[in-house]
Amino acid sequence: MFKFRPDPDFSRFRNTILLQGEPDRVPFYELFADWEIMTQVFDNMELVDPKYRRQVEAVQGRWVRFYYMLGYDYVPTLPEINLPLNNVLATTDTAEFSRGQRMWMDEHHGTIETREDFEKYPWPKPSEINYSNIENLRQRLPDGMMATCLTSGVLENVTWLMGYELLSYALYDNPGLVQDMFDKVGEILVSAHSTMAQMEWVGALVLGDDMGFKTHTLISPEHLRKYVFPWQKKIVEAAHAYDKPLILHSCGNLADIMEDLIEYVGIDAKHSYEDVIMPVTEAKKRYGERISILGGIDMNLLCQASPDEIRRYVRHVLDECAPGGGYCLGTGNSVANYVNLENYLTMLDEGLK
Secondary structure (H helix, E strand, O other): OOOEOOOOOHHHHHHHHOOOOOOOOOOEOOOOEOHHHHOOOOOOHHHEOHHHHHHHHOOOOHHHHHHHHOOOOEEEEOOEOOOOOOOEEEEEOOOOOOOOEEEEEOOOOOOOOOHHHHHHOOOOOHHHOEOHHHHHHHHHOOOOOEEEEEEEOHHHHHHHHHOHHHHHHHHHHOHHHHHHHHHHHHHHHHHHHHHHHOOOOEEEEEEEOOOEOOOOEOOOHHHHHHHHHHHHHHHHHHHHOOOOOEEEEOOOOOOOOHHHHHHHHOOOEEEOOEOOOEOHHHHHHHHOOOOEEEOOEOHHHHHHOOHHHHHHHHHHHHHHHOOOOOEEEOEOOOEOOOOOHHHHHHHHHHHHO
C-alpha cells in the first residue's frame, strides 16, 4: 500500500520555514515521533519502494532511518539538560503501542515551592549540558539531511519545576521568586541554543514551550510579556546569530499573543494546531505571510478517522496551505504512540502524492 521514496533536501525545508518560495514538494514536519511508533516502521522495508530499500537499510541508526525512509529532510534530536523533578505522576499506558506507563506533571505540587527550595536546587551549569545526542548524530546523517534540535521551553520548565497551581499563586504572592525562576531557566536555555546553533550539521532549532489551553493562555498575556517573551526573544536571537531558523512548538489558544510571538519574539515558524481551537487552514490565512505554518493534521482525527477520511482531510489542508510555500505537512502535535499508525502513514503518503 505504501511505497515511500526518501529524497532528503534540507534546503527544501529551510526555504519553506523562511518563506523563500514554493518547494518542489511539501516538506514534512514533526516535533518528534514516539519510539513505540518508530519501532513499527524502521525495520519494515515493505513500506519502501524496492528501488530504495538497499540505501534505507544502509542508514546507521534506527532513529535516523525512520525519518529518512518516510521522506523527512531532517532528524530531530535534543541535548540533555538535567533539571530533576520530584513531582512526576504516572499511570498505566493503554495505547495500542504501550510504553507501560504514561507520565505527567503534578499540577498541585512542585519541586521548587519556596526560596529555600530554589537555593538548594542543583541548577546545572552551561558546561554541564550534555550534547552527545547531537554530536553522535553528525556522522549518521544521510546526504541531504540535517539535524533539528529541540529543548523544552521557558514557561514549560518553570511550570514543571514549580507546579502549575503554585506558579499561579506565586505570580501574585512571590513575584521575586518567579522572576528568579524564569531568569535561571532562561539563562540555561539561551546557552543551550547558542551552543547548538554553532553546530554546522544543525539546520534549525526548536523551542517546545506550551503556553495555552483550549480557550486561553496558561498565564496572562501580561505575565508572559514580563517573564517569558524576553527570554524567548534571546533564544531566537541566539539562533539567528548563526543563521538558524527558530521553530516554536506551543499547544493551546495563543490568539492573544501571536502578535507578540511574531513581532517581538521573532519566531520563524509556529507548530501545533487543534481544530477545536484554530484549524491550521485558518492559521495559514491569518499568519502565513509572516511566519511558516507547520503541521496541523488534527490529532483527534488521526486517532479516530478512516484512512479515506484522512486522505480527504489532508488534501483539503494541502489545497489551502501548500500553494506559495510556507507550509509543512504533519500532525497537529506529534506522532504519539496512541495515533493510528495507518492513518499517520496515509497522511504522509497523501502528502507525497
